[in-house]
Amino acid sequence: MTKQLLLIDGNSIVFRAFFAMHSQIDKFTNKDGLHTAAIYGFKLMLDHVLDSFYPDAALVAFDAGKVTFRTKMYSDYKGGRNKTPEELTEQLPYVRQLVKASGLHSYELSDYEADDIIGTLAKEADDAGYTTLIVTGDRDLTQLASDHTTVAVTHKGVTETEHYTPAHVEEKLGITPTQIIDMKALMGDSSDNYPGVTKIGEKTALRLVKQFGSVEGLYDHIDELKKSKMKEHLVEEEDIARECKTLATILRDAPIKVGLKDLTYQGEQTEELVDFYQQMGFKSFLQKMDVAPEGDEPAVAPIEYTELAADQLAKQVGELEGPVSFYLEMPAANYHLSPFAGFVIGDGQHWLVSRDAELLKQAPLKKLLEDPAVEKNVFNAKGQIVGLHRLGINLVGVDFDLLLASYLLNTNDNSNDLGKVAGEHDYHNVQTDEEVYGKGVKRAVPEDDKVFFTHLANKARAITDLRQPLYDQLKENQQMPLYTDIELPLTRVLAQMEMTGVHVDAHTLKNMGSKLKERLAEIESQIYEEAGEEFNINSTKQLGHILFEKLKLPVIKKTKTGYSTAVDVLEKLADRAPIVAQILEYRQIAKLQSTYITGLLKVIHSSDQKIHTRYLQTLTQTGRLSSVDPNLQNIPVRLPEGRQIRRAFVPSHDGWQIFSSDYSQVELRVLAHITGDKNLQEDFKNGEDIHASTARRIFHLPADAEIDPNMRRRAKAVNFGIVYGISDYGLAQRIHVSRSQAHEFIQNYFHEFPGVEKYIHDTVAYAKEHGYVETITHRRRYLPDINAKSFSRRSFAERTAMNTPIQGSAADIIKIAMIRMQHELEQRHLQAKMLLQIHDELVFEAPKEEIPVLQKLVPQVMDSAVKLDVPLKVDSKFGDTWYDLKK
């Protein structure tokens, strides 16, 4: 067995850990006020590395101080860096403690950097035949990669790493690891603050190194370069280049006083580590070692409860006064099917608990829950309504929904766990379900009554205690109308839609399934024939091997783990080999088979032949709904083959039909409203085909010009792009034009629709100032990255800043329409039922004779849901199945 050596670049990992967790800096402090995020991150990294690498020897190298031989030869080395924050420097001594307790050695050497220690030991290890892993946050160390030394550079956080071997360096840069030194000598390094040669950046440096092998090689052949500015710089700055090479070179012979024999990895020093974790307040690490955290854990305040007894129900329930908090415990996520584990009801004085949900059916409790005059506070009203409905109880009088209110205050506070949500509001008198019930296979409702009932009572108390503070915050945000008039009433509408369910004909699906199965087998054998062997077509890894190695098709795009085989890639390869088209067809059919045939068959309830989805009302960042178990918002429609699936969605009664209405261009209409752009508004008011009129404007065509389909398609892509936060590159990709052409289209768009350009600018500025954006109903989305230093994070936040008010306002509009629609159906005693919402579309089932009523009523309710500066337009269709919808 070759021996293994682990070398860790201590300072760079600590830095990375610190900045990776910077946003949560104040959440990671111990009881003495010491910041601990970097220490914590360091340990995460360590555990992650030791998970897959088993060292015989291990060392963490640290920088000894500011002065090194490099600063002596070049005084500006690492100059211009910001001072390390105190919150970080205070952690360094503790990182050393942690390293020791984890059984690793640490070392530093005055006058030298950690890099040089690592370089020297890696060389010793290479010579001694060790396999070495270097872990660092600093790309510079990749120059040390060799046949026996791999350099793992941390990526996003500290546990994700990119492994640099000589082959990986060759693949990325086309040079050897040691040539990285030459490249850096020429291009310089802004973070280490050495300059390199003027005007030479990464691309040029790389080209020169590939051509001449090294800095020395370059200067040996400098005469061969054609006369150019670049050559002048190179000649003038030869001394600088050579000096920079020394600065960039990590030493392989630093005068260190330790050798491999001194570095034996000791393994975790359990006692020391436990003490250390206690001192740092690292609860999760302690729990992993089965040690209870001590000290600073804020104890959940004690609570008294009474267990309900069937023969004393009237008396016990009779003692409750005023608003009550109620919680029916359904341990499975799907409340349509979950067993009932117990419940709690209480008024702030008394907490009544039981494991027996059947008790709820008895008069005193049933009457109370069905009494509109008794205000109820709950967590996730929709789930409670559905659960109680299964027990024959109609929950009314819900006033406060902790989950819903929390989500409106901050869309990130959307956990299904009451304890977690409470924690987001700094309320700690209730634990999370995971803490009480465990997780994974061990998760179970506790047998111990005291443990279980205490947890239930704590939940009800948390709901009661958080009611006023959350209402206060909603008021402060001007969100009470959003809560009271939209989200809370909507919960009831959604519960009704979920319980109604949609009838799905299993026979239709099964018949389609067996046809698809045959076709799949055919294509499969064709593919194997073309490939010359059998393989798993569903495996992108195996497929990539066949396409790009065996059949030598050109690689168009890579993913971080290998070759991309996504549709856009395969489409580009389709005319090069018949196998590509076969794979595309295989994918299409396999998707239908697994997700839509098998998948849907699995979730048809045997009791009523219906599918009962769950709409998640507190998940999306924009205010849209989402649909799970199953997702009924992505049933195929675009391609004719997939669209067939909709034949299985049928009315639940004979003589009924499916009816559907959808908003036309709702997001662009919202855009016209929000931006106030006169031209865009005018086009909508004139009832124009909006993509055609956009084409006319941005391509400067006369008003009566015929718009050819290709132009309309491009204009449509521009319109979408505007809504999503456009880039010229992105648009160019999508409509297959040059980047500069795409840029011109966008410029033309902004010229024609100046209000839109101003809106984008103003919205981003608002987000940067306030940290959030809002929809027309004051729905809020926080954008913590809006002022981020990282270009891509900041850009992403900027795009969402402008998209969220549009997508979110469209979501607001249909939500209002749904509430009014449900109200109209009930008021008019119609039999029609609202079944599905698909973002801009509502689907109903109704007796044939009600179809004419819906044709008038639904569009009228939908287009008057809110008053915008442009009209809303609604189109309706109906038919015998969801597939057969026609105007």
Place this chain on the structure above:
DNA sequence: AACCTCACG
């Protein structure tokens, strides 16, 4: 659990 791919608005 992470990743890739693909279904929808």
Place this chain on the structure above:
DNA sequence: ACGTACGTGAGGTTG
């Protein structure tokens, strides 16, 4: 030079 359009959920493979 960055890294590229917004919002979702589900199934399959891989480690």
